[in-house]
Amino acid sequence: MNPQVRVEVAVAEQEFRVRAIGWVESPLVERAGAPRQGDEGGPEAWVVFEAGVERGLRDLAAGQEVLLLTWLHRADREVLTVHPRGERSRPETGVFATRSPDRPNPIGLHRVTVLAVDGPRLRVEGLEAIDGTPVLDVKPVLPGPSER
Template sequence: MDKELVIIGYVRSSIDNLEEAPKMEDEPGAVQATIELDPAYIDGLDQMEPGAELDIFTWLHKADRSVLKVHPRGIKDRPMRGVFTTRSPFRPNPIGVHRVTLKAIDNNSNLIVEPIEVIDGTPVVDIKSKPKEPPHS
């Protein structure tokens, strides 16, 4: 049985370098982007609808995996902290978690989402939808 991380798609974004990427999705500069899903995983989109809140899990492939302390949000005036108390992309296993809104599904396989703060070409490893809350009685 395989136990390896599988790339299910890629983010297509107008952000093309780490320097211009915001540090969090709620900062200025987070953009609308397309997630191009590998055709092998399209059936996983069944019953997904625009307006849904999603958590997109990415492999931050350009992150420095040797870093254990950073200045929060890259602000050098702030004291350094351990990476496990930050959302820095720099960490031993650089998995990003991005809360987005699904705006549309294009060609039954491309997810248009916003806001997301990753660079173009970032691999996607999973997508989780926020469960719908049952109606209150």
């Protein structure tokens, strides 16, 4: 007989430990000077990885599209509503319906193209993250159903 154990956890009280595996080296140094999205003028930048994760870069190649997950370290984590794109003429909207960097868990999602792989560094284009932004993960962009 397999006794079932019921465990109740208050979701709001859960904490997760996430560690940065690298950081962004970019000519963008201030949030105000960064484009809202990478395809709106995100410059070429380097993503530099910690030595302990360098093997994870194996098989990435120039021309490949990847998703970078970052920690938007200068975000305001208390914000729950914003005027989209900072335009006061637009109605206030909940942050979960926007791509605002200000949010309770400021995880950035960036679709970029790899230009070069150089040891523990990726040269990418289309990255709107500012210099020093911690990198949490890299994932390949998978083909859509019509491309499989």
